[in-house]
Amino acid sequence: MRGKVVIAGMGQTKFGSLPGRTTISLVVEAVRNALEDAGIEKDLVDALLVKPPTSLPGMMTGQKVAEAMGLKPKFGMAWDQGGGAVTGCISYASFLIEAGLCDVAVVTFSDNPKSFSAASYSAALGDTATFGYVAAAASYAMVARRHMKQFGTTERQLGAIPVNGRRNGTTNPNAQLRVPLDIDEYLEKPFLISPFRRDDFALVSDGGAALVLMSAERAKQLGVPDPVPILGFGAGQESWNVELRNDLTTTMAATSAAMAFQMAGLGPRDMDTAQLYDCFSIVPIITLEDYGFCAKGHGGRYVEEGAIGLDGEIPMNTAGGLLSETGMPGMQMVLEGIRQVRGTAANQVKNVRNSIISTQGGIMQTHGTLIIGR
Amino acid sequence: MDRDPSLLPLPDDGPVQRPFWDAAKDGKLVFQRCQNCNHAFLPGREECPRCLKPDLVWEEASGRATLYSWVVYYRPYGEAYKSRVPYTVGIVVLEEGPRFASNIVDVADPEALEIDQPLELKIEVDDGIAIPRFKPAVAV
């Protein structure tokens, strides 16, 4: 599959608080911008893959989005993997294109939890509300505590993740939260659900984003100005609820990354930026380990020692990630990976050839990996 | 009638989970065991997730367990928890194998708990619900 399919265009709305906008309106704006970026008309789109809004799950979401854009695609669907759906959609679109079953695929997502309803973020976790075990944050905090106790990961090391995201978000004009954070400020804040503090939590954000995919050959034929090749992708599903997993500190992210690296013929040392899903601070620490950027259990030390800074070994979440740019579940990580490869990022890293992107959904129930580059 | 939102939410009283909560009313903690492959697990299911057979029975647990991980809620996520913070939720591993999330009680400083420390069952009636909770095991 390596390099056969390209991301021909990308588009987004503003990120942050967008009151009065429906999820459909946000998707249409994002897709309009992505088509413009690719330099093509919507009539070429014959596959539409939608990650449905977290705050408003519904029926036939993919078809409602298609209707709003006047499309009758051959393949139209909504992909149910939480934040992992973004790479799930990209992978599936790639298969369709590679098989010659579709010409141009659009992958899109929008949500408006900030202006509409964020209730889904604090919902009970199955039959556990009687124990007061509510809110997704608590399950991630279970993972963080286990990692800290098992490997000696410290609060200061957890804090290195939001400090990095916020530093990068501060110099990203599109970021929702452009306020720097230093480690002492981080540590001074009280626990909300220990070991997590306020700054360990993803932002709640309105916004939309979209990608246009086609074959490399078709992009050349259409004169797409700046296509970015997809070099590899992978997936792995942890599936079980957090409290039922035998091991909370190793995830199927390792399986997902191995698949993507094999397809790309590349390894962690070939990556120039990493855009790793950071809905909570502990997540990219474990992802760095599972992806092989550092040894299992060393993720905390690795980030504390500066490896993920803009001039570090693997600049990470260079636009701010979910902790600063936007809490949108995943697509912003792909957009920033593309900008870094194109050389158009606000916090541009020098000489970027390849970017790796991780997505995940639920409480690490789903995971996806994408490698793009030239 | 809707339950007062300031009270703990009632557990699932559907046929699959009801034996778990009924047992708690009798002062017992139970889990499911598969008669086909001997797998022991929680929460209750209609089929065994290991061998997929429906041959399941409820079995009483000894109440001895260890703590896999835990969190402390300082912020309440809902009306029912406002008067309860800070409170502790832990992942408890029963000596028979099943694991589930429960409360860790009778702890002066929950931040000072340790992973894998021994726990013992303590069923408490709270807002009218018999809830199987755990406390640190007394050293013998």
Ligand SMILES: [Zn+2]
């Ligand atoms: Zn069985």
